[in-house]
Amino acid sequence: MKRRYCIPLTIAITFLFGLPSALNLNFLTNQDFVWGFALLINGLMFQLMVIHYGTARWRDRVINNYSIDDWYLPKIWEWMVKFVAPIEAIALLIWWAVDLIRQENSQGEKWYEFGTETFMITIVQWIGVMAIAGILNALWYYYQRRKGEPNPLDLHYSSTVSYSISTESQTTNT
Numbered sequence: 001m002k003r004r005y006c007i008p009l010t011i012a013i014t015f016l017f018g019l020p021s022a023l024n025l026n027f028l029t030n031q032d033f034v035w036g037f038a039l040l041i042n043g044l045m046f047q048l049m050v051i052h053y054g055t056a057r058w059r060d061r062v063i064n065n066y067s068i069d070d071w072y073l074p075k076i077w078e079w080m081v082k083f084v085a086p087i088e089a090i091a092l093l094i095w096w097a098v099d100l101i102r103q104e105n106s107q108g109e110k111w112y113e114f115g116t117e118t119f120m121i122t123i124v125q126w127i128g129v130m131a132i133a134g135i136l137n138a139l140w141y142y143y144q145r146r147k148g149e150p151n152p153l154d155l156h157y158s159s160t161v162s163y164s165i166s167t168e169s170q171t172t173n174t
Contacts, residue, residue: 026116033117034125037096041126044089047081055081 001009021028050058055078064072100119101111109115114124 030116030121034122037093037122038126040089040093040096044086044093047085047089050081051086 021031059073059075059077097119100122104110105115105117107115107117109118111119114121
């Protein structure tokens with residue numbers, strides 16, 4: 001898509017997504033409550049990605065190799081990412097859930113009601129967004145495969161892409 005179409009489209013979508021929060025403070029309060037805690041889950045997912053990739057490889061290839069006279073991550077960082085940080089994130093999520101279930105919120109709503117700041121509305125919105133993201137991801141993958149484009153997760157594909165990029169840069173430099 002061309003830039004002159006993408007920028008107005010992005011502005012319009014951002015405006016439309018922000019409009020409900022601007023018109024109703026209860027909606028803003030709800031979204032702040034729900035997605036503020038979702039950041040914990042996002043951080044946990046990022047940690048799991050780093051653990052799956054390999055903490056030593058992540059530390060060396062992504063962080064330390066690109067630092068220019070900067071602070072390098074020590075070896076203990078790997079242990080902290082593998083063990084300490086996930087335990088902290090899970091403990092915070094459990095504490096948050098138990099605290100919400102034990103008490104009513106400031107508006108007298110119980111945890112199982114669909115209120116502005118309740119546990120149930122949070123879980124339902126998280127599941128809804130994950131379902132939509134999963135469906136969109138499956139559709140994107142299906143249409144990419146249908147067009148005959150190679151799978152970017154295929155190891156052979158990634159080596160051919162890096163080769164084609166390096167040969168293109170050599171031809172453009174000469």
